[in-house]
Amino acid sequence: MFLRELSVSAGNVKGIGPATIKSLAKMGIYNVAQILCHYPRDWENRSRIVPLADFDKGKVCTLVTVIRNEWRQFGKTKTLKVHIEDGSSRAALVCFNRPFLEKQLIPGQRYYLFGTFSYKYGELQSSSFEFEAAPPPQTAASENKTFPQTVPENSGGEKDFFRILPVYPLSAGLTQNYMRALMRNTLRQYAAPLENELPETLIKRDGLLSKARALAALHFPANIEQLELAKKTCIYEELFYLEIIVGKRALERKNTSSAAVSAVYPGRQSAAQTNAVNAAGQVVEHAAEHAVIGKREKNFTALQQRLIERLPFKLTSGQEAAVFDINQDMDSPYPMARLLQGDVGSGKTLVSFLAALKAVEKGTQAAIMAPTELLAHQHAENAARLLEPLGIHVAFLTGNIKTSGRSQLLKSLASGDIDIVLGTHALFSKNVVYKNLSLVIIDEQHRFGVTQRQAILAKGEQCDLLMMSATPIPRTLALTVFGDMDVSVIKDLPPGRKPIETHLAKVSNEKKVYDFVRLELAKGRQAYFVYPLIEAVETEGELPLSFLKDAESMAERLAKEVFPGVKTALVHSKIAEEQKKQIMESFRKGDTKILVATSVVEVGVDVPNASCMVIEHAERFGLSALHQLRGRVGRGGGQSFCFLVYSDELTEDGKQRLKVMLENHDGFVIAEEDLKLRGPGQIMGTEQSGYLKLGIADPVRDAVCLSRAREDAFAILEQDPALLLPEHLVIDSVLRRAPPFLDTGL
Ligand code: ADP
Ligand code: MG
Numbered sequence: 001m002f003l004r005e006l007s008v009s010a011g012n013v014k015g016i017g018p019a020t021i022k023s024l025a026k027m028g029i030y031n032v033a034q035i036l037c038h039y040p041r042d043w044e045n046r047s048r049i050v051p052l053a054d055f056d057k058g059k060v061c062t063l064v065t066v067i068r069n070e071w072r073q074f075g076k077t078k079t080l081k082v083h084i085e086d087g088s089s090r091a092a093l094v095c096f097n098r099p100f101l102e103k104q105l106i107p108g109q110r111y112y113l114f115g116t117f118s119y120k121y122g123e124l125q126s127s128s129f130e131f132e133a134a135p136p137p138q139t140a141a142s143e144n145k146t147f148p149q150t151v152p153e154n155s156g157g158e159k160d161f162f163r164i165l166p167v168y169p170l171s172a173g174l175t176q177n178y179m180r181a182l183m184r185n186t187l188r189q190y191a192a193p194l195e196n197e198l199p200e201t202l203i204k205r206d207g208l209l210s211k212a213r214a215l216a217a218l219h220f221p222a223n224i225e226q227l228e229l230a231k232k233t234c235i236y237e238e239l240f241y242l243e244i245i246v247g248k249r250a251l252e253r254k255n256t257s258s259a260a261v262s263a264v265y266p267g268r269q270s271a272a273q274t275n276a277v278n279a280a281g282q283v284v285e286h287a288a289e290h291a292v293i294g295k296r297e298k299n300f301t302a303l304q305q306r307l308i309e310r311l312p313f314k315l316t317s318g319q320e321a322a323v324f325d326i327n328q329d330m331d332s333p334y335p336m337a338r339l340l341q342g343d344v345g346s347g348k349t350l351v352s353f354l355a356a357l358k359a360v361e362k363g364t365q366a367a368i369m370a371p372t373e374l375l376a377h378q379h380a381e382n383a384a385r386l387l388e389p390l391g392i393h394v395a396f397l398t399g400n401i402k403t404s405g406r407s408q409l410l411k412s413l414a415s416g417d418i419d420i421v422l423g424t425h426a427l428f429s430k431n432v433v434y435k436n437l438s439l440v441i442i443d444e445q446h447r448f449g450v451t452q453r454q455a456i457l458a459k460g461e462q463c464d465l466l467m468m469s470a471t472p473i474p475r476t477l478a479l480t481v482f483g484d485m486d487v488s489v490i491k492d493l494p495p496g497r498k499p500i501e502t503h504l505a506k507v508s509n510e511k512k513v514y515d516f517v518r519l520e521l522a523k524g525r526q527a528y529f530v531y532p533l534i535e536a537v538e539t540e541g542e543l544p545l546s547f548l549k550d551a552e553s554m555a556e557r558l559a560k561e562v563f564p565g566v567k568t569a570l571v572h573s574k575i576a577e578e579q580k581k582q583i584m585e586s587f588r589k590g591d592t593k594i595l596v597a598t599s600v601v602e603v604g605v606d607v608p609n610a611s612c613m614v615i616e617h618a619e620r621f622g623l624s625a626l627h628q629l630r631g632r633v634g635r636g637g638g639q640s641f642c643f644l645v646y647s648d649e650l651t652e653d654g655k656q657r658l659k660v661m662l663e664n665h666d667g668f669v670i671a672e673e674d675l676k677l678r679g680p681g682q683i684m685g686t687e688q689s690g691y692l693k694l695g696i697a698d699p700v701r702d703a704v705c706l707s708r709a710r711e712d713a714f715a716i717l718e719q720d721p722a723l724l725l726p727e728h729l730v731i732d733s734v735l736r737r738a739p740p741f742l743d744t745g746l
Contacts (some may be wrong), residue, residue, distance in 0.1 A: 002195055003211065004738035006033040017291060023173035029435040036215055037185045038179075039234075039696050040166035043227060044116050047164050051088035052124060057540050062086055062113045063134055063163070072083065084113070091117060110134040112162070138589040164221050176636045183219050191216055197734045198237050199727050202712060208233040218696075232705075235697040239706050241740045242694070244715035244731060251721060257740035291469045299327045303357040306390055311350075318342065318490030319351050325488045326355045326466060330362075335457075336464035342490030343667045344631025345497065348468045349606075351490070352441045353383060355466055359417045360392055364438035367459070371444045372576045373398050378606060379443070380422040387420065397423035397432070398577070418491055428456050441466045470667065498529070500613075500634040502642045504661050507616070513643045514562050517612050521593055525638070527612035529558060529596045530629055534572045549616050555596035568594040571601070599625060601632055608636035618644035618661075619654040623674040628668050 009031050010016060010024055022683055050060040064084040072081045080095040082105045093113075095101045105111065115129025124578035149449050168179045194212040196203060203210070209217060214233040221227035300308065300323065308315060315323070322340055327667035329336035342348050356366035368378040368383075380396035387394050395409055395418045412418045416435030421427060437460030457463040467485075517527050555570035557677075569583045569592045586592040588607050593602065595610075599621070613633045618626060626644070644658050660673045699706050716728060723732040734740075 001193055002197055002734055002738040003036060003215070004033045004740070006036070006190055006194075007031045007336065010035055011705070012189075013182065014189060016182065016185075019173060020178070020182070023171050025170040027169065030192050032186060035183070036191070037217060037695050038168060038183075041169050042167040043221070044114070044165045046162050046166055047223065047395060049112075052084075052086045052091050052117070052406060052706050053088035055124070059114060059116050062115075065110050068106045068107050069102055084111075089124060091126065093129060094127040096127055101534075105131070143409055152660070164224065164227060166219050170287050187216050187219060189195065191722065195730075197738075198240060199716075199730055201727055202236075202240070206232075206236070208236065211237075231696070234695075235702050235705055235728065236709055238694055238697040238700070238740065239702065239709035240460065240713055241734065242699075242737070243706075243710040244717070245740070247714050247717045251545050258281075258372060268690065299324055300354075301327070301358055301361050303361050303390060303392075304354050307354065307357060307386060310386070310389070313494065315350070316347060316490065316492045316494055318492045320349055322351045322488040323354050325486070326351070327358055329486065330355070330358050330464055335462050336439075336466065336486075338466050338488060340466060340468045340484045340488050340490070340531075342468075342602055343493065344470045344628060345635055346470075346490040346493055348443070348470070348490065349379060349382065352443065352466065352468060353386060354443060355439060356383075356420045357387070357390075357392070359439035359464070362438065364436045365413070365416065365418065365434050365460075366420045366439040366441065367427050367434070367437060368441045368443065369425060369427050369456075370422070371424070372600070373424055373445065374571075374580055374600065374605065376423050377581050378584070378588075379445070382721060383422055393417060393419045395421045397421055397426055399424060399426040399429070428459060432459070434459055436460065437463060439464045439466065443468050444470065449488060463539060470631070496637050497634060498637075498639050499665055500630055500640045500642050502630065502644065504618075504658055504662060505643055505645050506648055507645055508648055510645060513614060513645060516641070516643075518563065520612050521563065521640070522608075523611075525611035526587065526590065526592075526607065526609050526630055527594050528601060528610060528613065528629075529554060529594060530601065530613070530615045531598060532617045534574055534598055546622075551598050554616070556595060566594055567592045568595045568596060572598040573600055599629065601629070606635060607632070610635075611638060611640045612643045613640070614619055614645065614647045615643065617647060618658060619650055621647045623660060623670050624655060627670045630661070631667075685697060 011030065013035065024030070026364070027038070027575060029666060044059055046061040048061065049063050052062055052064065054060075055062075064086045067085055067090070068729065070077045070081050070083070073079075074094075074096075078099075080099055080102050082093040082095060082101065084091050084093060093101075093105070093115075111131045112134045113126075113131045114128055114130075115126040117124055118125045132743065142434040155548060157545055165176075166180060166183070167176060168183075170176065176701055183542040191212050194215065196209075196211045202208070208214070209229055213235075214230045217226045217230035218234055223231060256745070260412070262430075298320070301512055304323070304327075322342075326336070326338060326340075329338055340348055340351060352368055356368060359366040368379060370379055376398060377396065380394065381396045387740070388724070390674075393412075395412065397406075397409055409418070411690075413421060414433045414435060426432070440463050442456075442457055442465075457465060503513075520527060529551075531549055531551040531554055536550050551570060551572055555568060559566070559568040567586075569587060571580055571583050575583070583595075584605070587610075589594045590609055610633050613630055615621065615629055621629070630642040632640060642661075644661060646654065646658060650658075657674075660670060664670050664673065699703070716731070721724075722726050723729070723735075
């Protein structure tokens with residue numbers, strides 16, 4: 001039995017009740033396999049005692065003696081403060097809302113304490129901790145002067161307090177302790193008979209764990225070494241199967257297309273050939289270098305030519321090269337699978353329209369899918385403006401369109417009255433039928449975590465596929481996810497764009513920023529203000545977040561106090577689609593001057609007259625989000641500005657990150673810097689890349705493991721493409737009986 005064959009429902013696990021079943025369902029967990037694949041997002045290491053003086057980030061286990069208790073006035077309430085020491089340092093426990101601890105933490109007695117410490121007001125403090133009574137020291141020699149010390153074997157026994165414990169992502173109604181117990185029961189009931197999914201030769205070669213042991217140790221490791229080995233095993237296994245799947249797909253494409261393609265189109269090579277991996281696991285990259293376009297004959301169709309003539313500007317050479325590649329793909333007898341990469345503002349939308357025209361010219365339909373209603377709507381408007389004058393029938397379809405209009409629209413799609421349809425993923429829902437869809441375009445493709453290439457392409461016959469992305473994809477990742485695709489890159493921005501001037505400003509200097517924006521507004525330009533929160537939050541967990549500015553309150557403040565008389569609007573994900581559309585429309589037309597938003601404006605919004613992007617609490621955004629946000633301005637001819645407003649207590653790390661934004665404008669460089677700064681060894685599962693949803697591996701963090709897995713997988717496929725050798729039978733069985741749930745967005 002393979003892990004993913006454990007499809008018995010979660011209700012079969014001992015001790016599980018209806019309420020838990022509901023809570024698990026909220027996280028998409030319905031069966032035993034899914035429970036076991038609910039990997040910890042972190043582990044708490046309570047197995048080693050750390051001297052107070054050596055406390056580090058995160059929680060540590062200490063062995064301390066209580067010195068004395070005192071009551072302190074904190075705000076309106078009295079709070080218990082317990083002073084402790086351990087020979088290395090003194091510290092204080094601040095017991096918010098836990099007055100009863102006075103009777104449990106007794107001066108003179110020793111305790112094992114597990115908590116987070118930090119320096120505050122000149123002393124070492126913890127307000128988040130668990131504890132357990134410890135035996136008194138037996139001899140003077142074992143006094144807590146010798147560090148590091150491990151917890152005595154017998155003191156904890158089976159008790160959780162001293163172990164390495166998993167920390168799970170939870171949904172409402174679940175607690176860590178409950179989830180841990182549930183996982184223990186599930187492992188006990190189901191894990192032992194699990195078969196290995198990796199070939200034995202690879203397990204032996206790398207000294208990996210068996211599947212059953214790896215899984216058990218991943219959830220409840222006996223020690224750190226075992227945890228590392230369990231991670232290594234599970235990560236490798238996942239990446240190995242990812243590469244087997246990518247490799248098989250590349251093989252299939254090569255087999256079906258290469259011979260015929262080179263016969264008909266001697267110049268054309270498929271990605272499987274040019275992007276193929278050589279023996280060393282390196283890749284020969286194939287991209288449309290715009291420099292070469294001069295040598296290519298232009299191959300615009302009549303409709304494309306007509307659109308181009310109507311434009312108030314010339315195509316950039318990157319755009320021309322991309323259209324050239326696309327036209328060639330669409331003329332070939334094999335379905336196109338092309339990724340179009342280009343930095344924000346490079347004009348990908350226009351390329352997608354030109355591609356759609358080619359489909360229409362062949363007498364077929366094209367669908368353009370965007371990740372948000374906002375963006376889909378904007379595309380639809382542009383398409384209507386640019387394409388309808390050419391006699392093309394354009395439509396906008398989202399999940400929100402009211403039923404009467406919708407059924408009419410669906411009819412026209414099915415009858416072929418509509419040539420080009422734009423929308424969200426609703427374009428591919430079950431009841432949408434096309435007369436003859438031949439081209440699917442996916443904008444900002446990284447946003448579609450759950451999009452299945454097969455499901456989308458199934459709407460037409462031999463559909464061509466064009467994916468577009470502004471988020472630069474690190475090389476390793478590009479290979480993995482797009483290993484079987486052709487790639488075009490637009491490297492140039494439209495001429496006349498001035499680089500956006502970027503400034504860092506402390507929150508305490510916000511007035512200067514606002515004054516600057518006021519001058520821009522006076523020149524008739526528009527501004528975005530972006531905040532990390534939608535509305536004011538009282539507290540979240542232990543951290544009071546009330547010092548954070550939020551979009552809602554700031555929209556009010558900006559409109560009333562800072563820019564009185566200037567038309568200001570607020571947009572965020574909780575606002576109804578219909579209203580959002582109107583707000584955006586008003587901003588696009590220039591009626592609204594200031595748009596206050598959360599990161600909803602991050603993707604795709606295009607208002608060339610906007611010249612200021614103010615991002616408050618900039619340190620709270622990822623670098624690529626900042627790059628995307630900044631890309632919302634600088635889209636017209638004039639000078640644009642981006643202000644990154646940061647909190648007064650920004651860490652060195654945080655400043656470093658923001659500096660990257662000052663010094664770089666190239667999205668690819670920023671993405672690389674981001675990786676460097678984040679560094680390896682990120683806590684598992686917290687920084688999944690948006691391209692590929694894996695269970696435990698992160699292709700960026702685990703790049704080394706990835707390339708090894710790729711080499712292994714490709715070597716196996718090369719030697720034994722049908723997986724018939726005895727040592728490869730297990731791979732074939734896994735693929736047939738329990739294929740991995742790899743969500744590659746393809
Ligand atoms: P992105 O690649 O980020 O999706 P868009 O397609 O939104 O970029 O284009 C950004 C802006 O550039 C739009 O206002 C578009 O009309 C304009 N644009 C596109 N191509 C050109 C060009 N060749 N010359 C000048 N402006 C262009
Ligand atoms: Mg775009």
